[in-house]
Amino acid sequence: MSKDGRSSELPARIIPLATLPAPSRGFEPTVQRITFSWSQTPELLTNYFAEERSLFLLTQQGGGILYLNAAHPEIPPEDETFHSSLLSHQETGTLVISFRTEALLAQLPILSGLPPVTFQTRSGPGRFLFAICDLIVQDALPPPPSQTRTRLLKHLTDLLLTTLLDALDLDLSAAGRRRHRQKHMRAYIETRLHEPDLTPQIIAAASGISARALYLLFDGEPGAVAGWILNRRLERIYKDLQSPELVSMNIAEIALKHGFRNAAHFSRRFRQKFGMSPRHVRPKRQMS
Numbered sequence: 001m002s003k004d005g006r007s008s009e010l011p012a013r014i015i016p017l018a019t020l021p022a023p024s025r026g027f028e029p030t031v032q033r034i035t036f037s038w039s040q041t042p043e044l045l046t047n048y049f050a051e052e053r054s055l056f057l058l059t060q061q062g063g064g065i066l067y068l069n070a071a072h073p074e075i076p077p078e079d080e081t082f083h084s085s086l087l088s089h090q091e092t093g094t095l096v097i098s099f100r101t102e103a104l105l106a107q108l109p110i111l112s113g114l115p116p117v118t119f120q121t122r123s124g125p126g127r128f129l130f131a132i133c134d135l136i137v138q139d140a141l142p143p144p145p146s147q148t149r150t151r152l153l154k155h156l157t158d159l160l161l162t163t164l165l166d167a168l169d170l171d172l173s174a175a176g177r178r179r180h181r182q183k184h185m186r187a188y189i190e191t192r193l194h195e196p197d198l199t200p201q202i203i204a205a206a207s208g209i210s211a212r213a214l215y216l217l218f219d220g221e222p223g224a225v226a227g228w229i230l231n232r233r234l235e236r237i238y239k240d241l242q243s244p245e246l247v248s249m250n251i252a253e254i255a256l257k258h259g260f261r262n263a264a265h266f267s268r269r270f271r272q273k274f275g276m277s278p279r280h281v282r283p284k285r286q287m288s
Helices: 042-050 080-088 101-107 109-113 124-137 147-168 174-190 200-207 211-217 224-241 251-257 263-274
Strands: 030-034 053-059 063-067 094-100 117-119
Touching: 030 124, 042 053, 053 101, 053 124, 063 080, 063 124, 094 101, 094 124, 094 147, 101 109, 117 124, 117 147, 124 147, 174 200, 174 211, 174 224, 200 211, 200 224, 211 224, 224 251, 224 263, 251 263
Parallel strands: none
Antiparallel strands: 030 094, 053 063, 053 094, 063 117
């Protein structure tokens, strides 16, 4: 038995690597509470952006929002109702997480092309994020230098990323990234289905990827990229042909509206997909 009471037969304690302090991925997070109305005086936030730092603004009841740069406060987020609720609660005090923009975009580069991201703070990971930040502004962190402080700040940045992933419904696995790219690529193509000259090569060039990468995203789709485009056009046309509001529009015009310039080619493809001619899909006109 050793002097400190431990058996000399026991091996020396081995500290797992997971328990050692780890850097917070270069985020260099800081947390503080502000009491001014940041939506009415956005210029008060410019000092953060001038230092190339992004901001998480969190209210306990109204939710939170991510601003990447000085232009973001001027851009309405996609969920305007949620944004209105957030603004209505800012007077009760807002917690601000400031961190290096470069570090965040290194983890989630997709954020650079999105409007401000909003998230809940009454449930989900946003609630945990608010609670931890509230403790930090109450001086709950150990003073530096401290291994415990370093690890807690790393947990803060991990929770920050989890909150964003949850808000965006993202999955960072290989399959999740592929599904996300597929979703956004298809959404982009949907906005250009009316263009007769839309081709995989044009889509790949506009998206900044190779044609091969584009084809891989549509692997498993009948007819690959061109086949998916064809099916979506035909499905849109079928819907329009059944619409009473478009009954005065002739079939060739509807086909052209969705990217078909050749009426004969369109009719053949339509019959192949639906087993009937386009005119048999149209509702019968009511006799006056």
